[in-house]
Each structure stands twice: as C-alpha cells, then as structure tokens.
Amino acid sequence: MLSEKLEKALNDQINYEYYSAYTYLAMSAYADDLGFVGVANFFQVQAKEELDHAKTIYNFVMQKGGKIELEAIEKPKSTYDGLLDVFETALEHEKEVTSRIYNLMNIATDEREYATTSFLKWFIDEQVEEEDNFTNIVRKIKTFSSDSSNLYLIDNQLASRVYTPSVPASSQNA
C-alpha cells in the first residue's frame, strides 16, 4: 500500500510528466515555425518519452493498489527567444524534474517504502542522461552559433533522433 502522501506525490509526478510532454511539444512547434525541422523532431521524440514516463508511474501506482487522480495539465510556454533559449529552458526544466524525483525519493525513503525507492532508481538514472543531453546541446549552440550555417548542421544532427520506448525493463509489457 502507498501512503496518502506518497500516492499524492506520485500522482503529481504523473501530471508533471504530462506537462513535460506538453512543454516539449510546444518547443517542437516553435522550432518547426522557425524552419528547424531537426529540432522539431528532437522535441517530438522527447515528448513521447515523457508520455512513457507518465504511463510508467501510472502503472506503478495501479500495481501498488493506489488511486490515480488525473489533474488538469498546465498550459506550456509557447514563445521563445531563439534556439538557445529553447534548449536552456529545456535544461532548466529537466533540472526541475530531477529535484521533483529526488523529493519523491526522499518521501519513499523516509517511509521505508522500498518498492517505491527501487522503482524511482530508474528515474534518477534517467535524469542524469536527460540533463547531460541538454547540457551538451546548449554548449554546442553556444560554441558554434556565431556562424548561422552551423545551426543548420546542429539541426541536421538532431533530425536523426529516433524514438525508442523509454521505460524501465520491469514495465516494458505493462
């Protein structure tokens, strides 16, 4: 059984993962408008991963006999000040996700809810990758964007990102 506090925190995280998907979809649309189809693709893939994260937590709450309480999803920001702003905002967003996952882990640890701490471990590792990804792209844009033709190359590179389901092995068939 999940405590009320943990159940509420996990439901909040489901909502935040959907909000993340929304945020990245908005970033994709913004990039598309500017003609950066590679960046648009990158954020489409990112949004799909966030939907996977939401569903993974949803499945876990169900498995634990908890109650799902879906809330309204906040409207995402839709305008940015260019590509660097988009990726810097995305990096900040991922840092916020990390702190929320840490907070969940703190609650589960305090409650000695080991099934939940074990479940959250995957998300903690995933956040290291997410922050690293965005940090690298921000760095690349900062270093090379003084020549606008380089942005074209970065866009081309991001066009190659392909979606592969991003879920822990334990919930792959859920």
Ligand SMILES: [Fe+2]
């Ligand atoms: Fe996520």
